[in-house]
Amino acid sequence: MSLYEFTNDGLEKIPLSTFQEKRIRERNDLQRLLKNDINVLSRDLLVVAEEFGDWEDSNRRIDLLAVDKKANIVVIELKRTIDGGHIELQAIRYAAMVSTMTFAQLCNTFENFLKTNGLDINAQERLLEFLEWEEADEEKFGNDVKIILASADFSKEVTTTVMWLNERGLDIKCFKLVPHDFNGRIIIDIQQIIPLPEAENFQIKVREKTQAARTSRLQKKQWNLDILLHTIKDNAGTQCSQIAKEIHAWSQGVMDRIWWSDAKIDGSFIPVCERQKKTHIFYAIRSTGKIELYLGNMAQKSPFDNVGLRQEFVNKLNKIGADIPENKLDKYPKFPLEVLSNPKSMNDFKAAIEWALTKVKEEDNSEISPQ
Incomplete structure (x- = not known):
C-alpha cells in the first residue's frame, strides 16, 4: 500500500525505497530496533532473547525469541529482502527446537538477555508480572509455539505455505515492512498481511473448528x-x-x-x-x-x-x-x-x-x- 503526504495542493506520493538502498542492516538495525520496541508488531509480546541458540549440535540462531500473554513461546524471524527467502521453513525448524523449553529455562534465558543489555531486572519477577501469574506454573507454560515473520515482502511460495500451515493448526503471522524515503527521513510502513487483522478472529475460529474435526477423525477406531x-x-x-x-x-x-x-x-x-x-x-x-x-x-x-x-x-x-x-x-x-x-x-x-x-x-x- 502506498503512502501519501497530504498537502494544500493534493496528495503527494511518498517514494518507496529498500532496506538495501538505505543501508539498513538486518541484525544491527531492524533486529535491534524491534528488540527494543516489539509493540510495533504486537502489544502482547515480551522479548526474552536475541540471537538465541541454546541447543546442542546446531549453530542456528533465532533472531528474536519472545513470550506472549498466554505463556506461549513466540519465534520471530526477520528478513530485509523482498521475497522473504526461506524464512517460513527456517522459523518452523526453530519452533520445533524450542518447543520443549520449560519455564525455568526461559527464566535463565531471559536473565542472560537482561544482563547482556545492561538491565538490572529480576528475570522471573518480570516474567510473572508480564504473564500476570502469582507463581511459576510449568503446566500452563509453553503449550504452543507461535511464529512471527517480518520481511520487506514475501514471495507467493512463502505466503501460500504459511496459509496452508495455518489451516492445519499452526499459528504464523506475516508482517510486511516497507521503507519509504520522506524528505531524507526513513519511514517504515508496517502491515500485518497474514492473517489480515480484520479477519484474524474469524480465521482462528475456522482453524479451531478444522483442528477439532481433524482431531475427532484421529480419535476414531474401527471396531470388530x-x-x-x-x-x-x-x-x-x-x-x-x-x-x-x-x-x-x-x-x-x-x-x-x-x-x-x-x-x-x-x-x-x-x-x-x-x-x-x-x-x-x-x-x-x-x-x-x-x-x-x-x-x-x-x-x-x-x-x-x-x-x-x-x-x-x-x-x-x-x-x-x-x-x-x-x-x-x-x-x-x-x-x-x-x-x-x-x-x-x-x-x-x-x-x-x-x-x-x-x-x-x-x-x-x-x-x-x-x-
Missing part, C-alpha cells in the same frame, strides 16, 4: 468382533466376553444388521431392526462389559413412545437383575453382562428382545393393513 471381545475380556473378564459373543451370534439371526461404533476408547456393537423406514435400536454391547439399553431411542418411535410399553419392557429385564429405575425410562441405562451369566437369564433377555421385536412388527402390520 475380535477387538471388542478382547477388550471386554480385559475390562470385565472371560465370562463376559463369552456372553457378548453369544449375544452377537444370536443378534445376527433376529436383527436386520449390526452397526459398529468408531469410538477410540469405548467401542460397541449395536443390533438394528429396520421396519417401515424406521430404525429401531433396543440395546448395545459395550467394550466396558456392559449392556446399554436404548430406551431414549425407543421413546422417540412408536410403539415404544408409549411409556407403558417401555415400562413393560424394563420390567422383563429387571426380573433377570438389570435393576433399571423408573426414572431411566427415556435414558440410556446400563447393566453388567455378567447378569446374563446363567442360561435362564440369557434366555429371558433374548425373550424380552423378541417381545420388543414382536411389538414393532404388530405396529407395522396395523399400519399396512387394508381399510
Whole structure:
C-alpha cells in the first residue's frame, strides 16, 4: 500500500525505497530496533532473547525469541529482502527446537538477555508480572509455539505455505515492512498481511473448528468382533466376553444388521431392526462389559413412545437383575453382562428382545393393513 503526504495542493506520493538502498542492516538495525520496541508488531509480546541458540549440535540462531500473554513461546524471524527467502521453513525448524523449553529455562534465558543489555531486572519477577501469574506454573507454560515473520515482502511460495500451515493448526503471522524515503527521513510502513487483522478472529475460529474435526477423525477406531471381545475380556473378564459373543451370534439371526461404533476408547456393537423406514435400536454391547439399553431411542418411535410399553419392557429385564429405575425410562441405562451369566437369564433377555421385536412388527402390520 502506498503512502501519501497530504498537502494544500493534493496528495503527494511518498517514494518507496529498500532496506538495501538505505543501508539498513538486518541484525544491527531492524533486529535491534524491534528488540527494543516489539509493540510495533504486537502489544502482547515480551522479548526474552536475541540471537538465541541454546541447543546442542546446531549453530542456528533465532533472531528474536519472545513470550506472549498466554505463556506461549513466540519465534520471530526477520528478513530485509523482498521475497522473504526461506524464512517460513527456517522459523518452523526453530519452533520445533524450542518447543520443549520449560519455564525455568526461559527464566535463565531471559536473565542472560537482561544482563547482556545492561538491565538490572529480576528475570522471573518480570516474567510473572508480564504473564500476570502469582507463581511459576510449568503446566500452563509453553503449550504452543507461535511464529512471527517480518520481511520487506514475501514471495507467493512463502505466503501460500504459511496459509496452508495455518489451516492445519499452526499459528504464523506475516508482517510486511516497507521503507519509504520522506524528505531524507526513513519511514517504515508496517502491515500485518497474514492473517489480515480484520479477519484474524474469524480465521482462528475456522482453524479451531478444522483442528477439532481433524482431531475427532484421529480419535476414531474401527471396531470388530475380535477387538471388542478382547477388550471386554480385559475390562470385565472371560465370562463376559463369552456372553457378548453369544449375544452377537444370536443378534445376527433376529436383527436386520449390526452397526459398529468408531469410538477410540469405548467401542460397541449395536443390533438394528429396520421396519417401515424406521430404525429401531433396543440395546448395545459395550467394550466396558456392559449392556446399554436404548430406551431414549425407543421413546422417540412408536410403539415404544408409549411409556407403558417401555415400562413393560424394563420390567422383563429387571426380573433377570438389570435393576433399571423408573426414572431411566427415556435414558440410556446400563447393566453388567455378567447378569446374563446363567442360561435362564440369557434366555429371558433374548425373550424380552423378541417381545420388543414382536411389538414393532404388530405396529407395522396395523399400519399396512387394508381399510
